[in-house]
Amino acid sequence: MAVFDLALCTLILLAALAAVAGPGLFRAVVFFVVYGVLIALAWVRLGAPDVALAEAAIGAGLTGVLLLGAVGRLSRAGADEPLTSRIDWPVALAAGLVGAMLVWAVLSLAPGPGLAPAVAEILPQTGVENPVTAVLLNLRAWDTLLESVVLLAALIGLWPLARGGAWQAAAGPVHHALPDGVLAGFGRLLPPVALLVGVYLVWAGAYQPGGAFQGGTVLAAAGVLCVMAGLVRAPGMAAPLWRLALVAGPGLFLALGVAGMAFGGFLLFPTALAKGMILAIEMVLTLSIAVTLALMVLGPPEGGGAQ
């Protein structure tokens, strides 16, 4: 498999180079989509299937839609193809420097098992069987809590770009499709299956690779497809229930973290209750992540009526 790994690394570098330095926006975006598939393979080879799952869902599903939509918009505005293959030297220098530092950091890593034994030792007290979930939602819950807040902040940052300042209107442009066409047909069939897969990934997260982020991304993709197929109107931010869906995950996480203070400290989950608490956080967080990601991909409101 050494040949395979070497070939995979070469392809990743080629795809990355073509995406960054190749001429033409559209080509760059397609190479970025391809790069996502290759990176997912690399994560599996590195024994990190959790990351591979997230990459497959985000890279293959959502970023493609987002970036291709952006290219289409630039082209309609007559502003596409501003990219020349001219290299921006200061940026290249800075990126090269960071790259060299990363290479140095990797090479200077002491060989050894890392933190895995320490996690394995404490795993029974965390309430879950998947060590990655244990780290994300118990041992380093701070990180995950802040990440979920960052996601929300990104969406709030996107909202002021609403056309005409109507940020409470339905997200994105008003999508439409031939009601009995191919696109609508696909949009009628796939989302229920995607919903099942998304919930499955959340359930699986307690035992094996999976979790709120991966599941939420798949659910977001299902929602985006429903809207893009013209079957469901995108939600608007005037609706209190949608706002609740956005903040419920980080909110519950924060509340249970504060409750943990009764047991010794912020975000400290007592072993007996940890499983239930983590499960509750995961489920509600999945919903929030799904709604946040879907609204980000659909884009700021463009003046269509809200739901």
Next chain:
Amino acid sequence: MLPAILKRAGLFSAIWIMLTGAAPDALAFGAAAVAAAVWLSLRLLPPVGTVRLLRMLALVPGFLWGSLSGGLDVARRAFRPRPGLRPGWVTFPTRLGGGARAALGGELSLMPGTLAAGCSDGRLIVHVLDTGAGFDQAIAQEERRIASLSHRA
């Protein structure tokens, strides 16, 4: 309405079991997920008639065979020194409505020599690899098969 709900619930339960390998502690999660999937599917695809699931199963071998010969056909052309293509377009009137038409298009795209590009003015637009080959009857036959699946109430 009830038969549609039951059929879909059965189908989604089967998918859930395929996903989880019938793990017993996944059943509660599964019940909720299947209920949500049925609700979503009824909202996206309201039942307009009955779909004959058994007859659909009966069509599977024919579909697999078509898919196999479709793959063999392009593989042969791809490996030959000269692919021998005479590509062109044909348009067909179709009476199929809604999802059935998209299904026919998708199926034709996996069969030998034909590739659908949706509809326009009630005509199915089909790209064929070899305009000299007889595909008219094959397309008509697929249309009849798909039409036999649904039964409008």
Next chain:
Amino acid sequence: MSTWLAVLAVGLLGSLAAALWRVWHGPGQADRMMAAQLVGTAGVGLLLILWAMGERAALDVALVLALLAALAAVGFVKASSVDGAGDPEEEAPDPSMIKGRRHDP
């Protein structure tokens, strides 16, 4: 068995690499997009092989990749519609392109 799987994986990766040529050369946007689709299908195949080699979770990664395989293409056809929010099937096809035969019963 594991040798055979490794051969299979390298062969499939070679097929994937050749598709990158089409992404680079196009010429049309549709050509680049379908080459990306091929990379996705080959990626699913490679994940199945990695699963057979003992990476249990690769099967779920393949599942997610196959589930969302069409999403980028859906984004592409939406973005290339007139207003960026439509459906290519709503628009009449270019008549000069399909000047082929009409078949009527």
Next chain:
Amino acid sequence: MTLDLLRLLLTIALTGAGLVFYVAGTLGLLRFPDTFSRLHALTKADNLGLGLLALGLAFQAPGWAEVAKLALIWLLALLAAGTVAQLVARAALGRGAR
């Protein structure tokens, strides 16, 4: 011949055939003269390749659950292929995507 050997041979034969179809799809994508013919090659050959690969590997699956998941993966890939072929072909028929 033992059952294990038979399973091994079936796996090798089917996955080998799957690889051939993948290569055929790629060759078609590179060699066929126009966008739509290339779309034929991609849609038909690749999904047959994936199907054969999945079927071959199913003989090595530890249990029925994995076999079921392999089948589900192939079905989803087929649905995606049938949809993408039609959508991309139609988009290429319009103005923008050529």
